Amino acid sequence: MQYNIPIGISEFEKIRKNDYYYVDKTDLIQTLLKTEPAEITLFTRPRRFGKTLVMSMLASFFDIRRENRDLFKGLKVAKDQKLCQGWMNQWPVIFLSFKDVGGECFEDAYGLLQSVISQLYVEHTYLEESMKIDESYKDIFGRLKRRQGNKTDVQISLRVLMRMMQIYYGKQVILLIDEYDVPMAKAGNKAYYNEMLDVIGTMMSQALKDNTALKFSVITGCLRISKESIFTGTNNFMADTIADERFSNYFGFTNEEVQRLLEDTGNIKYQGQIKKWYDGYCFGKTEIYCPWDVLCYLNKLAFESESEPENFWENTSHNDIIRTFLSCEGMDVTDSFERLLAGETIEVEITDNLTYENLTDSEENLWSVLYLTGYLTKDNRQPLQGKSKVFLKIPNAEIMDIFRKSVVRWFDERIAVRDRSSLFKALWNEDVSSLSELISDLLFETISYHDYAESFYHAFLAGLFTNAGYIVESNYESGLGRPDLVIKNKKKRQAVIIEIKIADSMQSLQKSAEKAMDQIDDMRYADGISAQGYQKVIKYGASFYQKNCLISKSEV
Numbered sequence: 090m091q092y093n094i095p096i097g098i099s100e101f102e103k104i105r106k107n108d109y110y111y112v113d114k115t116d117l118i119q120t121l122l123k124t125e126p127a128e129i130t131l132f133t134r135p136r137r138f139g140k141t142l143v144m145s146m147l148a149s150f151f152d153i154r155r156e157n158r159d160l161f162k163g164l165k166v167a168k169d170q171k172l173c174q175g176w177m178n179q180w181p182v183i184f185l186s187f188k189d190v191g192g193e194c195f196e197d198a199y200g201l202l203q204s205v206i207s208q209l210y211v212e213h214t215y216l217e218e219s220m221k222i223d224e225s226y227k228d229i230f231g232r233l234k235r236r237q238g239n240k241t242d243v244q245i246s247l248r249v250l251m252r253m254m255q256i257y258y259g260k261q262v263i264l265l266i267d268e269y270d271v272p273m274a275k276a277g278n279k280a281y282y283n284e285m286l287d288v289i290g291t292m293m294s295q296a297l298k299d300n301t302a303l304k305f306s307v308i309t310g311c312l313r314i315s316k317e318s319i320f321t322g323t324n325n326f327m328a329d330t331i332a333d334e335r336f337s338n339y340f341g342f343t344n345e346e347v348q349r350l351l352e353d354t355g356n357i358k359y360q361g362q363i364k365k366w367y368d369g370y371c372f373g374k375t376e377i378y379c380p381w382d383v384l385c386y387l388n389k390l391a392f393e394s395e396s397e398p399e400n401f402w403e404n405t406s407h408n409d410i411i412r413t414f415l416s417c418e419g420m421d422v423t424d425s426f427e428r429l430l431a432g433e434t435i436e437v438e439i440t441d442n443l444t445y446e447n448l449t450d451s452e453e454n455l456w457s458v459l460y461l462t463g464y465l466t467k468d469n470r471q472p473l474q475g476k477s478k479v480f481l482k483i484p485n486a487e488i489m490d491i492f493r494k495s496v497v498r499w500f501d502e503r504i505a506v507r508d509r510s511s512l513f514k515a516l517w518n519e520d521v522s523s524l525s526e527l528i529s530d531l532l533f534e535t536i537s538y539h540d541y542a543e544s545f546y547h548a549f550l551a552g553l554f555t556n557a558g559y560i561v562e563s564n565y566e567s568g569l570g571r572p573d574l575v576i577k578n579k580k581k582r583q584a585v586i587i588e589i590k591i592a593d594s595m596q597s598l599q600k601s602a603e604k605a606m607d608q609i610d611d612m613r614y615a616d617g618i619s620a621q622g623y624q625k626v627i628k629y630g631a632s633f634y635q636k637n638c639l640i641s642k643s644e645v
Contacts, residue, residue, distance in 0.1 A: 092354045094388040099141040101149045105160040110353070112346050112380070114143060115166035117339040118150055122172060126305040128325035129297055131269075133313050134340045134372075135331075135463030137381035137402060140309040143339060144184065144267045147307060151263050152182040180304060181254040183247065185209050186267035187289075191275030195284040198272060199243075202288065203236045206246045210234040216253045226253050244288060247296035251303060261304035264296060269319075270310035270445070277445030286319075293319045311462055313441050330441060331461065337373030342380050344368075350383070356390055366398040369484030371467045379463075382487060403491050410448075411464065411495040412502075414455045415536075422452065423536050430492060430538040434468045434480040456481065464488055493538040500535050501552050509557060516554075516585060517578070519627055521640045528553070528631075528638040537636075543573075546589050546633045550574055570612040573631075577623065584623040586614050592634040602641035605630030610643070 095109035104111050121130065134140055149157050150166070155178050161167045185205060192198040210233050217227050217234075229249050232238040238246070251262040269289075276285035297306060297320070313328050320326055329336050342350070347368075351357045367382040385401040414422060425435045439457040448458050459465045465481040483489050512531075515523040531553065539545035547563065551574060554561050560577035574587040588605040592598045606628060609615065615626045630641045 092387075092391065094384050094391065096384060096388050099139075099145060101142060101145040102157070102160060104142075110350070112342060112350065113164050114139070114339050115146060115150070115161065115164045117143060117336065118147065118166045118176075119169055119172060120336060120339075121307070122176060127327035128303065129306045129308065129320070129323055129327065131313060131320075131326070131328045132307070132309045132336065132340065133311060133328065133330045133461065134309070135370075135461070136311060137379060138340045138377075138463070139380050140340060141186065141188075141267050144186075144265050144307065144309060147263075148182050148184040148265055150177055151180045152184075153178055153180055153258060153260070154182075179260075181258045181260055181262045182265065183209065183250060183254070183262060184265040184267075187271050188268040190272040191279075193279055195276070195281035198276065198281070198285060199288065202272065203238070203243060206233055206238075206243060207236045210246075210250065213250065213254065216250075216257055219253075219257050221256050222253050240288065244291040245295050247292060248300060248302070251296065251300065255302040262302050263304050264306040266293075266306065266308045268310060269293070269308050270312055270314055273314060273445045274311070277448070282446045290319045294321075294323075297323045299324075312443055312445070312458070314444055328441075331370075331372045332467070334373030334375070337375040338377075341370060341372065341377035342383055343378075344376055347378050347383060350387070354387055354391075356387060359386075359390065362398050366486045369466060369488075370463065371469055371484075374469060379487075398486070400487050400490050402487055403494070410455075410458055410462065411492060412499045413449060414459070415496070415499045417449055417452075417455070420452050420455075423534075426492075426496065426536045427538075429465070429481075429483050430489070430496070430536065431540055432483070432489075434482045436478060436480050438478055439481075464491070496536050496538050497548060497552070500549075501555070504531075504552055505556055509553070512553065513557065516576070517581075517583060517627075519642055521629070521642050524629075525638050525640045528640070529636065532633075532636040532638060541591065541633070541635055543589055543591055546591070546631070547573055550587060550589070550631065570614065572609065572612075572614040575618065577618075582623050583625045583627070584618050585627045585629060586618070587629045587631050588614075589631050589633065592632050592639075595634055595637060598632045598634055598637065598639040599641070600632075602630040602632035602639050605632060606641055606643050 093107070093109045095104050098104055098109065132140065149155060149160060157178060161177070167173060187205065190198055190202045190205060192201060210230060214234070216222060217230055226249060229238065229242055230253065233242055233246050247264065251264065254262050272285050272289050273282065276282045297303065313330065347363065348360065351360055351363070363378070363383060363386060367386070368376065368378045370377040370379065379402060382401045386398055389396045414420070428435050437456040438453045439460055440453055441457065443454060443457060448454050460481055466484040468480040468482045483492060511523070512527050515527060532549070535549065537545055551561055551563055554576050560579060562575040564571040564573065572586045573589045576585040576587070578584070586609055588609050590601040590605040592601040609628045609630070615628060618626050628643050632639045
């Protein structure tokens with residue numbers, strides 16, 4: 090079936106004019122205007138859930154400089170003719186995004202902010218030519234357009250532009266700001282947070298607080314920044330988070346929308362796979378799919394039929410938050426992570442009282458960030474206990490994959506800087522007692538992510554001996570089969586074979602280890618390694634039960 094999937098296109102007009110597939114979210118406008126709109130509406134959602142496309146749609150609908158009735162023809166909002174007459178292309182609109190405002194230092198980020206303001210002013214150059222507008226406004230306008238404005242000019246830039254547009258059109262202005270919190274997030278990571286807060290906080294306060302030129306504002310971001318002065322003192326403020334219900338189905342795809350999309354594109358047979366990998370988010374009480382992933386997978390199917398689902402989300406967002414959580418001193422989250430990785434829920438306290446400066450100050454903050462940014466989701470099947478307590482889980486196979494990879498990288502990083510000399514000494518000196526104890530101690534510190542399957546122990550052992558000057562080969566073909574792990578010390582012409590078995594109890598550890606050694610002998614794994622010139626080959630049977638390890642040995 091021929092269909093155009095809008096991958097990476099978040100411009101509403103481009104999607105509609107070029108006949109891309111569009112999941113109709115225009116009834117958000119009706120919900121927004123159902124009562125007198127809040128002066129400021131803040132939508133917080135994870136990245137890649139369609140915030141920018143929604144904002145572009147709002148700009149196309151309200152902007153007085155456009156005539157877009159044809160673009161909305163056949164969409165839900167067009168059925169409300171009275172609303173369209175009063176609002177469609179009837180209001181001055183400012184639409185800007187802070188998504189690119191960041192850098193290694195404040196100067197770089199501030200330069201990008203100046204560029205965003207300059208581009209916005211260039212878009213409204215017609216204001217400089219109006220006889221209605223005072224020359225003092227035009228002077229500020231010219232400086233900002235040419236990126237010659239001072240810090241104060243930048244801080245008042247939105248308020249000045251809104252006032253000029255109000256004078257020009259004789260109407261109040263609708264202000265749309267996308268990804269408002271990105272500058273603060275990037276500043277928090279690079280240690281220029283207070284400098285950026287001074288600029289962005291004042292700019293937002295000037296635009297939003299006691300501004301007679303403001304009709305209303307819609308703002309999007311990942312987190313609600315509540316402690317700073319950004320929204321302090323603003324009137325008629327409404328924050329809609331992923332915990333709220335009113336706008337829950339407007340960001341991301343609902344079950345019904347995904348089913349219709351799959352039917353329209355002839356991909357209904359992939360519904361189960363898509364649900365397993367990309368569904369599971371809970372906004373309010375609504376079950377939501379990640380739209381980015383669904384569209385990426387359908388686009389892949391259009392070119393490669395029968396393709397398997399893959400992780401499209403991991404490279405589009407900042408996944409270091411998981412490893413930051415794991416690395417925080419004084420926080421022992423091992424048990425909680427293991428429950429999550431086993432598909433279970435955890436009961437935690439969360440808060441929306443966050444700043445990008447204090448995300449790692451407490452375990453409560455970090456759980457909250459993982460929840461608000463889409464790495465965890467609510468389990469509505471569980472009853473809530475207390476106002477701030479929720480049950481959280483990993484939403485789907487894709488995010489589970491990200492968690493597992495993050496845990497592996499975290500463990501590898503810890504091992505890389507750890508003194509492993511006693512471990513290596515026990516390995517090459519055939520000290521099975523010390524080897525068993527050391528590996529068990531390390532197991533106790535790490536996080537299981539495969540429900541103690543053999544693949545978990547395989548990756549765990551390989552990680553212990555990687556980046557230590559040895560050749561580490563997994564499932565290396567040798568003799569009549571493939572041993573689980575081969576470790577080679579080429580300089581000393583020594584090698585170790587490790588065969589892994591899982592015991593079903595503590596009592597059966599020894600029996601499982603012996604079974605592993607029998608397999609090494611029966612399959613003649615050592616023959617191929619000896620034939621390569623290694624003078625000594627040590628054979629180990631490694632038996633595991635949960636976080637306990639028993640190593641047994643036999644020599645060639």
